[in-house]
Amino acid sequence: MPTSTRASRLTLRFGALGYLAALLAIPVAMVFYRTFEHGIGPAWEAVTTPPAQHAFWLTCTMVAIAVPLNTIFGIGIGIGLAIVRGRWRGKTLVSAIIDLSLAVSPVVVGLALILVYGNKGWIGSTFAEHGVRIIFSTPGMVLATIFVSLPFVVREVVPVLREIGVDQEEAASTLGASAAQTFWRITLPAIRWGVAYGVILTTARALGEFGAVAVVSGKIEGQTETMTLFVEQRFQAFDLTGAYAASVVLALLALVVIATMTLLDRRKEQ
Amino acid sequence: MSAQADTVALSPRPGRRLRLASPAIGGALATAYLSLVVLLPLAAVVAESTTGGPSAFWQSVTSAQAFAAMRFTVLVSLVVVVVNIVTGTLIAWVLVRDEFPGKRFVNALIDLPFALPTIVAGLVLLALYGPNGPAPFDIGFTRIAVALALLFVTLPFVVRSVQPVLMEADREMEEAALSLGARSRTVFARIVLPNLVPAIAAGAGLAFARALGEFGSVVLISGNIPFKTEVASVFLFGQVESDNTAGAAAVSVVLLVLSFVLLLFVSWVSTRGLRRAH
Numbered sequence: 149m150p151t152s153t154r155a156s157r158l159t160l161r162f163g164a165l166g167y168l169a170a171l172l173a174i175p176v177a178m179v180f181y182r183t184f185e186h187g188i189g190p191a192w193e194a195v196t197t198p199p200a201q202h203a204f205w206l207t208c209t210m211v212a213i214a215v216p217l218n219t220i221f222g223i224g225i226g227i228g229l230a231i232v233r234g235r236w237r238g239k240t241l242v243s244a245i246i247d248l249s250l251a252v253s254p255v256v257v258g259l260a261l262i263l264v265y266g267n268k269g270w271i272g273s274t275f276a277e278h279g280v281r282i283i284f285s286t287p288g289m290v291l292a293t294i295f296v297s298l299p300f301v302v303r304e305v306v307p308v309l310r311e312i313g314v315d316q317e318e319a320a321s322t323l324g325a326s327a328a329q330t331f332w333r334i335t336l337p338a339i340r341w342g343v344a345y346g347v348i349l350t351t352a353r354a355l356g357e358f359g360a361v362a363v364v365s366g367k368i369e370g371q372t373e374t375m376t377l378f379v380e381q382r383f384q385a386f387d388l389t390g391a392y393a394a395s396v397v398l399a400l401l402a403l404v405v406i407a408t409m410t411l412l413d414r415r416k417e418q
Numbered sequence: 419m420s421a422q423a424d425t426v427a428l429s430p431r432p433g434r435r436l437r438l439a440s441p442a443i444g445g446a447l448a449t450a451y452l453s454l455v456v457l458l459p460l461a462a463v464v465a466e467s468t469t470g471g472p473s474a475f476w477q478s479v480t481s482a483q484a485f486a487a488m489r490f491t492v493l494v495s496l497v498v499v500v501v502n503i504v505t506g507t508l509i510a511w512v513l514v515r516d517e518f519p520g521k522r523f524v525n526a527l528i529d530l531p532f533a534l535p536t537i538v539a540g541l542v543l544l545a546l547y548g549p550n551g552p553a554p555f556d557i558g559f560t561r562i563a564v565a566l567a568l569l570f571v572t573l574p575f576v577v578r579s580v581q582p583v584l585m586e587a588d589r590e591m592e593e594a595a596l597s598l599g600a601r602s603r604t605v606f607a608r609i610v611l612p613n614l615v616p617a618i619a620a621g622a623g624l625a626f627a628r629a630l631g632e633f634g635s636v637v638l639i640s641g642n643i644p645f646k647t648e649v650a651s652v653f654l655f656g657q658v659e660s661d662n663t664a665g666a667a668a669v670s671v672v673l674l675v676l677s678f679v680l681l682l683f684v685s686w687v688s689t690r691g692l693r694r695a696h
Contacts, residue, residue: 153602157516164512165524167505171570172530175542178552182545217451224448238449244678245456247685251624251677252460253631255654256670260459263466263663270462294455349532356535359633359651363658376537376634383541383638392545395538402533409533410526 176399183392194382194393199370203378204397207355209286210374214293214354219347222301227335229302230309231317250299257295258363261288284366289374292360297353301346308342309335341416345409352405356398463674466667478668486645487653488672494561494649495629498568499622506576506625507618513577514584531573536634539570544639559641564649567635572625579621580614587613616687623684627677 183191194200229243249257265272265282272282282288316338320330336343358376365372373381375398382390467475478484513525531539543566545551548558557563587610595605633651640647642656650673657666 156602160508161512161516161518164505164509168509168524168527171566171573172527175546175570176530176534178546179538179542221448221451224444225452228445228448242452244681245452245460247681248460248674248678249456251627251631251681253651253654253670253673253677254633255651255658256463256631256673257459259654259658259663259666259670260463262658263462263667264459270458291455295459298456352533356533356538358535358537358637359655363655376535379535379537379541380638391541395541398535398538399542402530402535402538405533406526406529409529410522 179392179395179399182388183396190389191393191396194387194390195397197390199373200378200390200394202370203373203375203394206286206289206373207375210290210293210357210361211351211354213290214297215347215350217294218298218350219301219343222298222346222350223305223336223339223343226302226305226309226339230306231314246299246302249295250303254292254296254357254359255363257292257360261291261295261360261364265291283364284368285372288364289361289372292364293354293357296357296360297350300349300353301343304342304346304349305339308339312338341412345412345416348405348408348412352402355401460674463667463670466664467671469664474664475668475671478665479672481665483644483648484653484665484669487648487650488669490561490564490646490648491630491650492676494565494568495626498565498572498629499626501565501569502572502576502625503618503622506573506621507580507614510577510580510584514581528574528577531571536571536632537638540567540635540638543567543570543635548639558639559643559647561647563639563641564636564647567639568629568632571632571635572628575625575628576618576621579617579624583614583617584610616690619687620684623680623687627680627684630676630680631673 195204225242225246229239229246262269262283264270265275265288267273267276267281267283269283275282282291316334317330320334321327325333356376357374358380361374362377362380365374365377367373367377367381369381375394379391379394379398382388382394467478470478479488509528513521513528534542543563544558547553547556547563547566549556557566591609592605595609596602600608631651632649633655636649637652637655640649640652642648642652644653650669654666654669654673657663657669
């Protein structure tokens, strides 16, 4: 290899790696360093206070509700978009909604939910008459989490379904398989890696959502505060140890997500 | 008789009719789900933005603070997209065509901005480049800080869009050009780059849409100074908090239309790219 090509190759490599280090790796490492610079004790104390624990379990609740719902409906909507051929009414609209829910600002999501489910909202006013609160309470935060994490399973499943086509399913149903049998024995096994990948992305988004949940939560400490809201609240209260320690918990969860994605990539390749 | 036999023979999907019942129920459930969670709320935003009539809408959108926030958001997003086009293509190139120890790790690192909560992204940048950070400069609460936060969260889009295209690219043409004496720079500009343009454009469009609506990563690091570092989402947040829902809805509609146009652009570019590939 001529030296000039080798030199330019090295320049490109270190340009790319330097950019990634300055933007991603060093900043993230910095927060880990800041969290543990006085040992593990203060960090552990900061994430085991009652508000921190409550925030952690509230985030888990969000994930536990939003991820299964979005998985089931995501597979259903994906099948509707990919397999049910022809121009069923609203297909373009559904497709556009899925894409838009990925691009819309989280603050707009929060505002939109307030307008429908708030005390003066289209649906929320009826609930309010019966003393049920949706916004500034857990149900509203669940709705916000569902909204922002909705598109991932659909977007992973649709291309896989398009690629495999409907031949096998048609063969199965011609041979007398019921719809349920066809789904469990043919469709689901074929899309399982796509679904798994979508579930991981959904989980990551549900864990990490900040803006939409911030708008509808009312940010009541120990009540409607998720992990991400807890990070912001600790930061605004000049408790950097608390903010950094909670961030490290979330960053560790993000690393688990990435590791799982890498494993799934390898499985998909095989 | 024969007509009936014909319809049976021509019916393209034999089992379809038997399976109609469960798709119908599933379809109704999915429609209700989408309507309650996404469609109805978005419709409410549009409805709310028109409560005061066109003049109120226009006033909300063109009020000095709203306009300044939107203009800054669009400009900083444009800058971020241009940087992403260069760095994203570079990173994708290095990940596909270069070999070095730890490449798998670097490849996995690209997804970090998708997996890391945005509020953590902002805090992490502030810890290094903010007032108390060890970096030799302090960009906390400046416009550069906003750009940096947006660069962090939009990093994967161009990389992940370009990478598969580069992997599948046919290298024979490049090798032919090189053996005929073309310089590697010429080969990149004339042969590689034209094939990457649709993928770069699609990734750039998605990154732009994401940057326009970004909130979490910006909120800590920008200081949210009106007319200076306040982005559209942060402005909206303030309006919602102070109960000006009609004004907030008007600005939201502008943002929604912008993202929608960008998504149309992305799907147009991708279908064109596919058609060219075949």
